[in-house]
Amino acid sequence: MGPKTNRNTQVLLARRPQGAPTEKDFRIVETPMPETRPGTVLVQNLYLSLDPYMRGRMNDAKSYIPPIEIEAVMGGGTVGKVIRSDIADMPEGAIVEGLLGWQAFAVAKPKALRIVDPTLAPISTALGILGMPGLTAYFGLLDLGKPEPGDTVVVSAASGAVGSIVGQIAKRQGCRTVGVVGTEEKARYILDTLGYDVAINYQTTDNLRTAIRDAAPDGVNVYFDNVGGPVTDAVFNNLALRARIVICGQISLYNASRQEMGPRNLTQILMTRSRIEGFIVFDYLDRYPEGLKDLSTWLANGEITYKEDIVDGLQNAPRTFIGLLEGKNFGKQLIKIAEA
Amino acid sequence: MGPKTNRNTQVLLARRPQGAPTEKDFRIVETPMPETRPGTVLVQNLYLSLDPYMRGRMNDAKSYIPPIEIEAVMGGGTVGKVIRSDIADMPEGAIVEGLLGWQAFAVAKPKALRIVDPTLAPISTALGILGMPGLTAYFGLLDLGKPEPGDTVVVSAASGAVGSIVGQIAKRQGCRTVGVVGTEEKARYILDTLGYDVAINYQTTDNLRTAIRDAAPDGVNVYFDNVGGPVTDAVFNNLALRARIVICGQISLYNASRQEMGPRNLTQILMTRSRIEGFIVFDYLDRYPEGLKDLSTWLANGEITYKEDIVDGLQNAPRTFIGLLEGKNFGKQLIKIAEA
Structure with a gap:
């Protein structure tokens, strides 16, 4: 097996965005097919994951992963097929997940890749659920979050790739779940399909603080935050005693070109003896097998479900990513690069 | 033994402050000496503790302790002497600590009082160290805070009743300690007497963020926050990985008549996977003996020390409390109500 072309397609970071990214911040280029070296495999990427954290990497700022250099390939998670290999454990035809970036083909070392079992679920789920x-x-x-049965769990970006799963796991744990979303369609989806008890559309709600209070009259025990900003302010005004707040994302702030201002709310944390904690999944690398085992089981049992928002064509990655940051996706945002 | 007067003096909450309290928000009244009932003792208060948390109780707002009613006696910790008792375990002459409020005399049930051993340390320390x-x-x-040897621990209000002890315990744990204070005199004190490694005077420092960075070049591992506001913002810009932030007080915000604004900084918590947690000591009631045992031992050994700021006369409590909120105290703020 080998590539049918001798050209690669790549999406580069052309320049650092000022505020919200535009298509001009990216450049799509044709480059020579990468060459394998001994101990590496050539992968044809089939799906590219688009994720909010990528916005941070476009800035020249210290973070938990280094910034993407100008003219470098945009980084990102991919699922692909091994099309050239002399490695027995990772033969041609194997489906692999890795961080191969916004490009059609890539060479990688096997240890940087995870083999995906295509019989378990559609291979795109290796970038999602x-x-x-x-x-x-x-x-x-x-x-x-340490959800206890009976707890009220509030999730922002509740229909998104992460939030949709948080709500379902919380429900499975016996919690009351409140999801915050940005469209009526998403509100319906989280109620009807994900089993959320309450949906709040932050775009049409006059008073978020009151809406959260009505949805969580005994206070919020767990807040899983993907967005930050005014939604988070409203939750902070409605915390139960010893609430656990998981800061997983702050997407509402990622496009800010200077630090945004908001109400100082640590007094609320003090009064309720709540805990706020930052979360990055990479810290749990050695426990991935445990998580994947449970998630696969629950998915196979029909206890949890997922939704994908798949856009065809690598050339559409920039505009799709721009939309993701505006909440235009509905479900896990993927780019389909090639047919499996 | 009995009171030499048949009059009590009380400081009442006259009205709810708008912003910073003024003396007109309090009223000092003469009232009849309270009468003991069976199972109660009469206490002559000797020292009154003034503490920042009292500002919150002057507002009509939900909190972890109810607001003080208008025309009610201001609440607060006291050390006093039992002057009328028919209770064997708490005889006349016993020194007791309790929450008897801003008044010269009070009747209380023994279970609301803790007997203080006056041979251990000056009785005023029962309100401080x-x-x-x-x-x-x-x-x-x-x-x-879970300080580890080698950690950098930053303390705001570092010369205050709480901060002065935090710094000394952190030092005892093998940490590098950085104290933020508001005068040069306090800066000298925390360096020379409390053993802080660095003192930052927030009143004279041009750039707090840079000052914290210079004081904690490897980042802040533990931040013990008594003040909130810009000092806290500066620390949040300099967190080490997995920093622990203890929110003990937010005195810089207590006089605000509406919610103050500040930079949104949860992204920093996310990036560093830090933890912010609200702390109120009342939650540790059943562990007080453990804490008092260690603190008494360390005090007796000369491993920790303390400083008191004692103002004579209950009539001075309002203006002294107003000054406390402005950081005018130097050491644990006490009112001496009567000679021991």
Whole structure:
């Protein structure tokens, strides 16, 4: 097996965005097919994951992963097929997940890749419910949120790749779940399909603080935060005693070109003796198998479900990513690069 | 033994302050001496503790302790002498600590009082290093801050009743200690007497963020926050990985008549996977003996020390409390109500 072309397609970071990214911040280029070296495999990427954290990497700022250099390939999670290999454990035809970036083909060392079992679930789920977003929901909620039966769990971006799974796991734990979303369609989806008890559309709600209070009259025990900003302010005004707040994302702030201001609310944390904790799934690398085992079982049992928002064509990655940051996706955002 | 007067003096809450309290928010009244009932003792208060948390109780707002009613006696910790008792375990002459409020005399049930051993240390310390502030420092730092040897521990209001003890315990744990204070005199004191490694005077420092960075080049591992506001913002910009932030007080915000605004900084918590936790010492009631045992031992050994700011006369309590909220005290703020 080998590539049918001798050209690669890559999406580069052309320049650092000022505020919200535009298509001009990216450049799509044709480059020579990468060459394998001994001990590496050539992978044809089939799906690319688009995730909010990528916005941070476009800035030249210290973070938990280094910034993407100008003119470098945009980084990101991929699922692909091994099309050239002399490695017995990772033969041609194997489906692999890795961080191969916004490109059609890539060479990688086997240890940087995880073999995906295509009989378990559609291979795209290795970037979603059975991948980084699923594991983020799993460890973030269970390890830091520590939901107890009867707790009220509020999730922002509740229909998103992570939030949709958080809500379902919380429900499975016997919690009352409140999801915050940005469209009526998403509100319906989280109620009807994900089993959320309450949906709040932050775009049409006059008073978020009151809406959260009405949805959580005894206070919020667990808040799984993907967005930050005014939604988070409203939750902080409605915390139960010893609430656990998992800071998983702050997407509402990622496009800010200077630090945004908001109400100082640590007094609320003090009064309620609540705990806020930052969460990044990479810290749980050695526990991924545990999480994937549970998530796979629950998915196979029909206890949890997922939704994907798949856009065809790598050339559409920039505009799709821009939309993701505006909440335009509905479900886990993926780019389909090639047919499996 | 009995009172030499048949009159009590009380400081009442006259009205709810708008912003910073003024003396007109209080009223000092002469009232009849309270009458003991069976099973109660009459206490002559000798020292009154003034503490920042009292500001919150002057508002009509939900909190962890109810607001003080208008025309009610201001609440607060006291040390006094039992002057009328028919209770064997708490005889006349016993020194007792309790929450008897801003008044010269009070009747109380023995179970609401703690007997203080006057041979252990000056009885006023039952309101400071061997009382609520000491226990706040002890449990807040050790239980939530979890300082490890070599950690950099930053303390705001570092010369205050709580902060002065936090710094000394952290030093005892093998940490590098950085104190933030508001005068040069306090800066000298925390360096020379409390053993802080660095003192930052927030009143004269041009750039707090840079000052914290210079003081903690490897990042802040533990932040014990008594003040909130810009000092806290500066620390949040300099967190080490997995920092522990203990929110013990937010005195810089207590006089705000509406919610103050500040930079949204949860992204920093996310990036560093830090933990913020609210702390109130009352949650540790059943562990007070453990804390008092250690604090007494360390005090007796000369491992920790303390400083008191004692103002004579209950009539001076309002203006002294107003000054406390402005950081005018230097050491644990006490009112001496009567000679021991």
